[in-house]
Amino acid sequence: MSNARSRVSRKVKNRIDPDALKAQTEGTTEAPLGTSSNPSNQIFTLANLITLCRFILTLTFLYLFVNHGNRAVAVTCYVVAAVTDFLDGQVARRTQTVSWLGKICDPIMDRVLLFTGVLGLVWVGELPLWIAFFVILRDAYLLVGAMIVQRYRRRPIDVIYVGKGATACLMAGFADMLLGQPQIHALGITSASWLPGLNNESAALGIFIIYIGLVLSTIAAIIYSKEGFAIRRQVLDSQEAEAGEAVAR
Numbered sequence: 001m002s003n004a005r006s007r008v009s010r011k012v013k014n015r016i017d018p019d020a021l022k023a024q025t026e027g028t029t030e031a032p033l034g035t036s037s038n039p040s041n042q043i044f045t046l047a048n049l050i051t052l053c054r055f056i057l058t059l060t061f062l063y064l065f066v067n068h069g070n071r072a073v074a075v076t077c078y079v080v081a082a083v084t085d086f087l088d089g090q091v092a093r094r095t096q097t098v099s100w101l102g103k104i105c106d107p108i109m110d111r112v113l114l115f116t117g118v119l120g121l122v123w124v125g126e127l128p129l130w131i132a133f134f135v136i137l138r139d140a141y142l143l144v145g146a147m148i149v150q151r152y153r154r155r156p157i158d159v160i161y162v163g164k165g166a167t168a169c170l171m172a173g174f175a176d177m178l179l180g181q182p183q184i185h186a187l188g189i190t191s192a193s194w195l196p197g198l199n200n201e202s203a204a205l206g207i208f209i210i211y212i213g214l215v216l217s218t219i220a221a222i223i224y225s226k227e228g229f230a231i232r233r234q235v236l237d238s239q240e241a242e243a244g245e246a247v248a249r
Contacts, residue, residue: 012104013100013104014150014154015146015147015150016100016103016104016107017039017103018150018154018155018156019037019154019155020036020037020038020039022154023037023038024038032096033096034095034096034097034098034099035093035096035098036093036098036103039098039099039100039102039103040097040098040099040100041099041100041101042097042099042101043099043101045092045095045097045099045102046091046092046095046097047088047089047091047092047095047097047098047099047102048088048099048101048102048105050084050087050088050091051088051102051105051106051109054081054084054085054088054109054113055081055109055112057077057078057080057081058077058078058081058109058112058113058116059116060074060077061074061075061077061078061081061116061120062116062119062120064077065078065120065123065124065178066119066120066123066124068124074120074178075175075178075179078113078116078117078175078178079175081113082113082171082175085109085110085113088102088106089102089106110167111139113171114135114167114170114171114174115135115136117171117174117175117177117178118131118132118135118136118174119132120178121174121177121178126177126180127174127177127207128194128195128196130194131210131214134214134217135170135217138217138221141221142221142224145224145225145228148228148232149228149231149232152231152232152235152236153231153235157224157227157228157231160220160223160224162216162219162220162223163216163217163220163223163224165213165216166213166214166216166217166219166220167213168213169209169210169212169213169216170210170213170214170217172206172209172213173206173207173208173209173210173211173212173213174206174210175206176204176205176206176209177204177206177207177210178206179204179206180204181204181205182204182205183202183203183204183205184197184202184203184204184205184208185202186198186199186200186201186202186203187199188200197211198211
């Protein structure tokens with residue numbers, strides 16, 4: 001049981017930061033313990049406590065929002081959880097308490113926050129269902145793609161600004177949709193019922209920001225895909241060349 005747990009832990013760490021894991025395993029790390037390049041195995045740190053509080057705030061938001069509780073309190077919980085996204089990482093780095101748990105939970109928390117906002121809006125009928133499917137399928141596609149790329153290269157594909165812009169637009173858009181203000185008059189450029197704001201139905205400003213985020217997400221997914229295929233092709237070509245040299249010898 002202990003060996004199985006250890007193998008799972010190693011696989012998870014390898015997906016999060018293969019370079020740091022390799023250095024720790026081989027004993028070649030020179031960075032102080034608790035830094036990004038040499039995370040500790042600590043669990044009870046201030047940064048991890050902040051992440052836990054963000055998670056509790058997110059669940060509180062979802063409960064209040066879908067049960068039509070105090071919307072102002074619900075949105076406040078969500079906004080506080082969202083704007084403190086940087087806080088746990090900053091605290092960990094400044095206090096030299098970067099941990100494997102924190103490095104694993106931080107990106108998960110970002111996804112939980114995003115999906116919770118989407119779920120809440122869909123539940124109360126304020127967001128088209130296709131947008132929720134798009135966001136979830138996009139993340140699933142990128143996750144599977146990253147796992148495939150890691151078979152050919154340990155280091156993950158670098159995050160691009162288009163991807164960061166897409167996430168920022170989606171988060172900002174969903175947050176504004178939760179507030180429901182300001183309302184923008186319908187543009188009336190289509191009659192499609194599944195495109196609020198662009199049809200004859202007025203909508204919160206956030207929906208337009210979400211549309212921008214969806215376009216940027218599509219562009220980012222295409223760029224990541226092209227880079228992933230290029231990495232795979234490069235590695236396979238290199239392996240074929242080495243095999244050819246070995247046969248020639």
